[in-house]
Amino acid sequence: MIKRRKSLWQRLKENSVAQTLSTILLPISFGVLILVFWQTQVLHKIFNTDTNTLPLPSRICRIIIDNHSAILVNALYTIIVAVVGLVIGSIIGYLIAVFAALFQKWGAGGLTIVGAFNAIPIVALAPVMTNWTKDVSNDPNIRSMVAKILVVMIVCIASMSINAFRGLTELKPFTLDLMSSYAASKKTVFLKLRLPNSIPYVFTAFRVSVPISIISAVVSEYFAEYIVGVGREIRENIVLGQYPTAWAYIVVACLIGLLMYGVLVAIESIVLKSRRVK
Amino acid sequence: MNEKPAYMNNDIEIAINNVSVVFKDNSGNNVQALDNIDFDIHKGEFISLLGPSGCGKTTLLRTIADLLEPTSGNVRVSGRTPKEIRLMQKFGIVFQSPVLFEWRTIKKNIELPLEIMGYSKKDRSDRADEMLEMVGLTKFANHYPQQLSGGMQQRVGIARAFGIRPEILLMDEPFSALDEFTKEKLHLDLLKIWEKTNKTIVFVTHNIQEAVFLSTRICVLSPHPGRLSAVVDVDLPYPRTIEMRDTPHFGELVSKVRNSFEGGSL
Numbered sequence: 001m002i003k004r005r006k007s008l009w010q011r012l013k014e015n016s017v018a019q020t021l022s023t024i025l026l027p028i029s030f031g032v033l034i035l036v037f038w039q040t041q042v043l044h045k046i047f048n049t050d051t052n053t054l055p056l057p058s059r060i061c062r063i064i065i066d067n068h069s070a071i072l073v074n075a076l077y078t079i080i081v082a083v084v085g086l087v088i089g090s091i092i093g094y095l096i097a098v099f100a101a102l103f104q105k106w107g108a109g110g111l112t113i114v115g116a117f118n119a120i121p122i123v124a125l126a127p128v129m130t131n132w133t134k135d136v137s138n139d140p141n142i143r144s145m146v147a148k149i150l151v152v153m154i155v156c157i158a159s160m161s162i163n164a165f166r167g168l169t170e171l172k173p174f175t176l177d178l179m180s181s182y183a184a185s186k187k188t189v190f191l192k193l194r195l196p197n198s199i200p201y202v203f204t205a206f207r208v209s210v211p212i213s214i215i216s217a218v219v220s221e222y223f224a225e226y227i228v229g230v231g232r233e234i235r236e237n238i239v240l241g242q243y244p245t246a247w248a249y250i251v252v253a254c255l256i257g258l259l260m261y262g263v264l265v266a267i268e269s270i271v272l273k274s275r276r277v278k
Numbered sequence: 279m280n281e282k283p284a285y286m287n288n289d290i291e292i293a294i295n296n297v298s299v300v301f302k303d304n305s306g307n308n309v310q311a312l313d314n315i316d317f318d319i320h321k322g323e324f325i326s327l328l329g330p331s332g333c334g335k336t337t338l339l340r341t342i343a344d345l346l347e348p349t350s351g352n353v354r355v356s357g358r359t360p361k362e363i364r365l366m367q368k369f370g371i372v373f374q375s376p377v378l379f380e381w382r383t384i385k386k387n388i389e390l391p392l393e394i395m396g397y398s399k400k401d402r403s404d405r406a407d408e409m410l411e412m413v414g415l416t417k418f419a420n421h422y423p424q425q426l427s428g429g430m431q432q433r434v435g436i437a438r439a440f441g442i443r444p445e446i447l448l449m450d451e452p453f454s455a456l457d458e459f460t461k462e463k464l465h466l467d468l469l470k471i472w473e474k475t476n477k478t479i480v481f482v483t484h485n486i487q488e489a490v491f492l493s494t495r496i497c498v499l500s501p502h503p504g505r506l507s508a509v510v511d512v513d514l515p516y517p518r519t520i521e522m523r524d525t526p527h528f529g530e531l532v533s534k535v536r537n538s539f540e541g542g543s544l
Contacts, residue, residue, distance in 0.1 A: 174373040177345050181371045182391045182442075183364055192390065196381045275380050277422050 055244040063248040075252050078230040081145065082217040082260065085152020086209060092153070093160025094202070100161070101168035101194065111165055118158035122216045125151050126223040134225075144226035151220040152213050159212070160205040167201025168194045200275065203268045210264050214257045230256065291446065291478045292319040292342060296351035299337050299504075310503035311337045314351070317497060317509060324472055324479045326489035326496045328535065334504025335482045336450055342480060343369055343448050355446065363445070367395055370444030370477075372452040376431035378423035385410065385419040388438045395442065409437035412471060429460035433467070440471060447479045453488070462520065465491060469518055490531045491518060498538045508538035 037043045039057050044050065051059075064071060096114060100107025126147070133147040171193065179189045218231030227236065230253045237246035269276075299312040312334040319325050327335040340346040342353055344360035355363040363369060378387045388406040397405070410416045413433040415426075423431055432452055439447055453461045469492060472479055483489050489496045490512055498508040512531060514522055522528055 172375075172377065174375060174377045175379075177343075177373070178371065178377050179394075180345060181343060181364060181369050182394045183367050184394050188394055192394070193379070196379065199381070274383075274422050275424070277425055 053243055055247050059244050060247050060251055063244055064251065067245070067248070071248065071252055074228060074230050074233050074249070075256060077145075077228045078214070078217050078221065078253070079256055079260075081148045081220070081229065082152055082213040082256070085149045085217065086156050086206075086213040088149070089153035089156030089213075090160040090202075090205065090209065093157040093205070094164045096157065096161040097164035097168055097198075098190075100165050104169065107165070111162055114158050114161050117154060120154075122151060122155060122219045123223075125154060125216075126220040129220070130223055130225060140226040141228065144224040144228070148217060148220040148224055148229075152216045155212055155216045156209040159208045160202070163201045163205035163208075164198050167198025171197055200272060203264075203272065206264050206268075210260050211257055214253065214260065218253055289321040290318045291321040291323070291356060292480070293354040294318070294338070294342070294351075295354065297338070297341055297348045297353060298350045299334065299341065299346065300349045312341075312348070313503040313505045315499075315504070315506050316351075317506060319478060319480060322476045322478055324469075324481065324492055324494045326481045326483055326493040327499060328483055328486065328489040328496050329499035329504070329539075330484055330501055332501040332504070333499040334501070335484075335499050337504065338499070339448050339450055339480060339482050342446075343371055367391075367442060368445040370439035370442055370447045372432075372435050372439045372447070372449040374451045374454060376423065376428075376435040378431055378434055380423050383420050383422055384415060384426070384434050387423065387434055388441050391438065391442045405441055406437075409441045412440065413437040413467065427460075429456050429464065432456060433464065436464075436468065436471075440475065440477075443475075444477065447477050449479065449481045451482050451484070454484070461488070466518075466520070468492070469516070473516060486532050486535050487523065490514075490528060490535060491523060496535055498535060500539055508535075510535050510538060 034043075035057055037046075038054075041051065041056075044054060047054070093114075096111070100111050129147040129150045130144070133143050133150065136146050137143050175193055175197075176189070179193055184192070217229070218234070221229035221231030222235050224232065230249050233249045234246050234253070237243070237249065294315055294317055297312055297315045298310070301309045301311050303309050315334075315338060327338055329335050337346065341348045342355070342360060344364040353360050355368075358366075378384075379390065382390065385403075385406045388409050389402040392402040392405060407416070407419070410419055413436060415430060415433060415437070418426060418430065423434065426434070432455075435452070439449075453464055456464065465488070468479075481489070481492060493512050496510045496512060497506060498510060499505065500507045510531070514528065514531070
């Protein structure tokens with residue numbers, strides 16, 4: 001046997017420890033690099049801006065720590081809007097998918113219409129919802145919450161219904177024949193085949209709709225009547241010229257996004273654990 | 279006492295009466311998949327439907343299983359329609375691929391039809407354990423399908439099919455995706471299970487050696503349109519052994535089958 005010497009690069013590529021290190025370390029070191037450039041004002045030079053428009057990370061941190069109780073309340077409202085909208089929207093989306101899967105003749109066409117809803121920009125949707133919900137309650141906070149949740153909901157329906165429909169209908173070859181050979185009823189086929197088959201697709205939908213739910217929650221807060229939430233604070237502070245506080249809320253919005261995505265990935269890895277064993 | 283194996287009694291289990299199947303292809307033309315197939319399968323027999331691709335062997339199997347309606351003619355299973363037999367849950371089917379649900383463990387996959395048929399939890403578990411032992415996968419009961427090799431997965435598929443104690447086992451090229459070594463082992467396993475259970479097996483294959491090694495009789499089908507060219511009796515004794523493949527008689531049977539294809543040798 002001829003022993004071939006592998007290049008260092010080759011060996012690194014094949015080493016699984018190096019693999020995980022590179023997938024975790026590379027992005028983190030890139031982030032750290034940006035932070036360093038930011039703090040040392042290299043970024044400001046590149047973008048030709050000042051520390052008022054783009055406050056230093058240390059300043060933003062300071063503001064978050066000093067105002068943590070107010071920030072927490074606002075963050076909580078945004079999270080409630082995003083999560084409630086996400087959950088209700090996804091449930092409705094899944095039910096639409098079930099309906100479309102049961103009546104596939106019209107179902108696929110119906111889903112195209114749902115998909116078209118997805119093309120409506122959030123900025124257009126938010127004021128409309130605020131207008132529609134003005135008679136829901138006498139309490140402006142409740143009215144606004146309903147409007148904001150509706151926006152998130154509508155946005156989340158599309159991705160769930162389209163993905164779940166695929167999960168309910170794209171079955172492996174012969175699985176339907178197998179169920180038919182057992183004389184399984186439509187209900188049994190749904191419960192024992194279609195439903196479990198759709199679970200990974202549900203998570204695909206969530207991977208899209210979790211970030212979107214936060215974006216739409218933040219944007220709908222801009223247009224809401226009642227002044228609360230991370231999105232609203234970003235707007236208010238920019239209007240008042242308080243850029244550092246606005247930036248603090250931008251960072252918080254990012255953190256909420258990361259947190260929710262992290263929770264999703266954790267739940268997904270537990271639920272789909274058995275399907276991913278090697 | 280009757281010492282003969284069940285299949286030698288010649289009781290008719292499946293009667294295929296002048297079955298023709300016509301498909302419409304994508305451009306709307308009629309394609310004759312099966313042309314007037316007429317023969318009987320006996321109780322306890324191991325019969326192979328053998329032919330090249332396009333000969334309609336899978337189509338014929340699907341009409342027996344009531345997964346497909348013949349265009350004309352009919353199939354009777356124990357005097358009933360295939361639909362009645364299917365609704366009585368008397369068919370066990372093994373497909374070309376194992377068709378296992380990746381969200382269920384091996385044992386739960388074997389239990390799936392038993393669940394649908396309303397067996398109690400304990401009965402399901404006992405039966406699945408028994409089947410796992412039969413195919414030698416007891417150790418893998420709690421593994422997931424994707425953790426098993428292709429051959430092991432196909433064994434699970436066979437265990438699942440036998441688990442419902444079917445009257446008739448329909449197998450559609452179940453070993454075609456496996457390597458020779460695995461295939462040889464599964465042939466012996468399958469024959470052992472067949473001899474023990476006395477079930478009627480209808481086995482679709484395009485492999486002449488495989489058909490000769492396993493079957494009591496071989497239905498040779500020719501393509502375009504799919505029609506029955508010959509029915510060849512395989513007079514090798516059971517239990518069959520790997521060594522039989524090297525005997526001159528085995529070779530003679532293989533050539534006999536090969537020569538029975540219409541239009542001579544393939």
